[in-house]
Amino acid sequence: MSGMTFDFTIVLRGYDRQQVDALLGRASAALAAGGDAAQRARARDALRAADFAVVLRGYDRAQVDGAVQMMLRELDAAPSDDLRAVLGSVLRLDDADDQRIIDEVRRLRTLADLHGH
Known part of the structure; x- marks a missing residue:
């Protein structure tokens, strides 16, 4: 291509x-x-x-x-x-490592729970 x-x-x-x-x-x-x-x-x-x-x-x-x-x-x-790179891009994290990805997913889940989703 x-x-x-x-x-x-x-x-x-x-x-x-x-x-x-x-x-x-x-x-x-x-x-x-x-x-x-x-x-x-x-x-x-x-x-x-x-x-x-x-x-x-x-x-x-x-x-x-x-x-x-x-x-x-x-x-x-x-x-x-490179799943880490894809997740980092989706979550809009620069230089995403496993812990940053996990922390961001937890943060988003908490926000969703607070808003009833």
Whole structure:
């Protein structure tokens, strides 16, 4: 997947080309990084949250939406052998070690219990 490029049609009222190129470039780099689970998790989060601006001359929206879905499938299928990195990313912890992850999960569970969830 390294160096993945897309050839989108430019249309009237399409997605902003710079935004699309930047986001898909980061996702491609995450795939090329191989074993970096945290980088893949961040790329997945960014793709899922993508909200591209619609501009006068931009990329075909259906083509971009399809590419985003394909990239999500690729990122999901990539090996995820570093569970600590994934959990650290999900919990938004820098340099997560086992104890920090456990402490954060306990803290979140306590908050959920206090709020009746």
